[in-house]
Amino acid sequence: MNKTMIAGTLIVIIIISSVLIGFSQNWFQSNTTEPEPTATPKPTATSEPTPTTTASPTTTTTATTKPTATTMPTTSPTIQPTTVDTMDLTLEIYGNANMDDKIDNTDLTYISNIIAGSKTATTFADANIDGVIDAKDIDQASAIVTGTATQLNLLDGNGKNITVSLPANRIIVEYIQNAELVRILGLEDQVVGIDYAVDKMRSTYFPNNTGIVSVGNMNSPDYEAVLNLNPDILLTFSNTATAVAEKTSKLPGVDVVFLGLYYPNVTAPEDSQFLQGILKAGYIFNKVPRATEYANWLLNLTSTISTKTSTLTESQKHSVLIYTYPYTTSTTIKEYATLDTLGQVCILAGGSNVAKSLPTYLTASSISIEAEKVLQQDPEYIFLHAVHYTFGGFTYADPQQGMDINDTTSIQSCLQQYKSQSVFANLTAVKNNNVYIIAGDFRNNAMGGVLGAVYMAKILYPDLFSDLNPQAIHQEYITKYLRLDYNLDTSGVFLYPAITVNGDTVGIPNGAS
Ligand SMILES: [Ca+2]
Numbered sequence: 001m002n003k004t005m006i007a008g009t010l011i012v013i014i015i016i017s018s019v020l021i022g023f024s025q026n027w028f029q030s031n032t033t034e035p036e037p038t039a040t041p042k043p044t045a046t047s048e049p050t051p052t053t054t055a056s057p058t059t060t061t062t063a064t065t066k067p068t069a070t071t072m073p074t075t076s077p078t079i080q081p082t083t084v085d086t087m088d089l090t091l092e093i094y095g096n097a098n099m100d101d102k103i104d105n106t107d108l109t110y111i112s113n114i115i116a117g118s119k120t121a122t123t124f125a126d127a128n129i130d131g132v133i134d135a136k137d138i139d140q141a142s143a144i145v146t147g148t149a150t151q152l153n154l155l156d157g158n159g160k161n162i163t164v165s166l167p168a169n170r171i172i173v174e175y176i177q178n179a180e181l182v183r184i185l186g187l188e189d190q191v192v193g194i195d196y197a198v199d200k201m202r203s204t205y206f207p208n209n210t211g212i213v214s215v216g217n218m219n220s221p222d223y224e225a226v227l228n229l230n231p232d233i234l235l236t237f238s239n240t241a242t243a244v245a246e247k248t249s250k251l252p253g254v255d256v257v258f259l260g261l262y263y264p265n266v267t268a269p270e271d272s273q274f275l276q277g278i279l280k281a282g283y284i285f286n287k288v289p290r291a292t293e294y295a296n297w298l299l300n301l302t303s304t305i306s307t308k309t310s311t312l313t314e315s316q317k318h319s320v321l322i323y324t325y326p327y328t329t330s331t332t333i334k335e336y337a338t339l340d341t342l343g344q345v346c347i348l349a350g351g352s353n354v355a356k357s358l359p360t361y362l363t364a365s366s367i368s369i370e371a372e373k374v375l376q377q378d379p380e381y382i383f384l385h386a387v388h389y390t391f392g393g394f395t396y397a398d399p400q401q402g403m404d405i406n407d408t409t410s411i412q413s414c415l416q417q418y419k420s421q422s423v424f425a426n427l428t429a430v431k432n433n434n435v436y437i438i439a440g441d442f443r444n445n446a447m448g449g450v451l452g453a454v455y456m457a458k459i460l461y462p463d464l465f466s467d468l469n470p471q472a473i474h475q476e477y478i479t480k481y482l483r484l485d486y487n488l489d490t491s492g493v494f495l496y497p498a499i500t501v502n503g504d505t506v507g508i509p510n511g512a513s
């Protein structure tokens, strides 16, 4: 073969490999957080765009860095770092020349040393990404440190190079995670637009910002409405490079940013795009101390749980089935696996996922099996994850749960209905009343699965976690980080049946049943 043929062959191999890796890591699935209506036709089944499979070129952009959008399969909890500073995390912002978790004066020195020849150039040393490392990069890194940069060059949650113009004052947010993150960072008054799901929760999240405009469901936003708001930045929750590129092309002058909140990776924080996203948002919005404080709070909680659950032997672990609440009459269920937040939540909380015996457990977000096969798996605990408002623009009426719900009638009746099905009636979990419906918040809020792990750990191992109070942690999140006037003693349906902790009802309002 001549050189051209060899080069051509290599390119074909690289493209095919990229596509295969992409499929194996679900990079092309746009909708995995959403319950997927299957058997019975529902309005959403036809209105949801099918996951795109034509996204191959964009995956090559990740080749220059570590594969950030992936999650590292872990099957057992391991003891984890308690702060950003003590973990092996490289903040993916250009200017972070010494490749640690922040940009500070040590990076300015590092760039000087690279210019002087005493240090080797690093991936993020070229702060202004012009291809050379010189005094201009010191200027840019210095401007980042002082909060005066007019642009920020970074990798997004898919590992793709992006440039954000600063300051980013007018913000549009898509989906719950981004909405809560802007509250955590104190940016709620800068929000000018929201998607369908956040619009449904606007009185909860933005009680004082009445001028916010809904721009429609995030999968097919009203681009004209977006542009009319004259936003600086759109924090998208579309998790594929293709979808982000499409939004970018349709929104000239708007920085479309996927922070990576889709990928919490609570079992391996060093690889968590979610944590990266929080820190990156700190730099984009000039809120670095607050973002770091919040990331540390999450890490500390994760560490508290993993320190205990990592002591459990396999025989001490309770077996767990976790999947989406069955919104349809399908006889197939999709068990969450290691690439999904809830699969990771189960591992962190010390659960032994019954899906682990299935062939694709380590490489899938979820695995479909026939419901009747669950009898063979016979889990000790079942967790059914519910979603109220989808990012496809649909509201599931029942079971009603979440921050904007106080009445347990719907969730109670859904649980009874579930347990009465003949296919499940003989399961150990059903007979022992260990079936729980859990709120969308446990997966889709800005705690990135940590809240779900807190509740699940308490349910599975009440003795091991005797001093852990899920409601206290949940309330701390709402009061200290979301800064909302909201009391879990009187509001919200998050866990059904509720549990009792130190005589207090946890999961539903006091007095509800
Ligand atoms: Ca640094």
Ligand SMILES: [Ca+2]
Residues within 6 Å of the ligand: 126, 127, 128, 129, 130, 131, 132, 133, 134, 136, 137
């Ligand atoms: Ca440069």
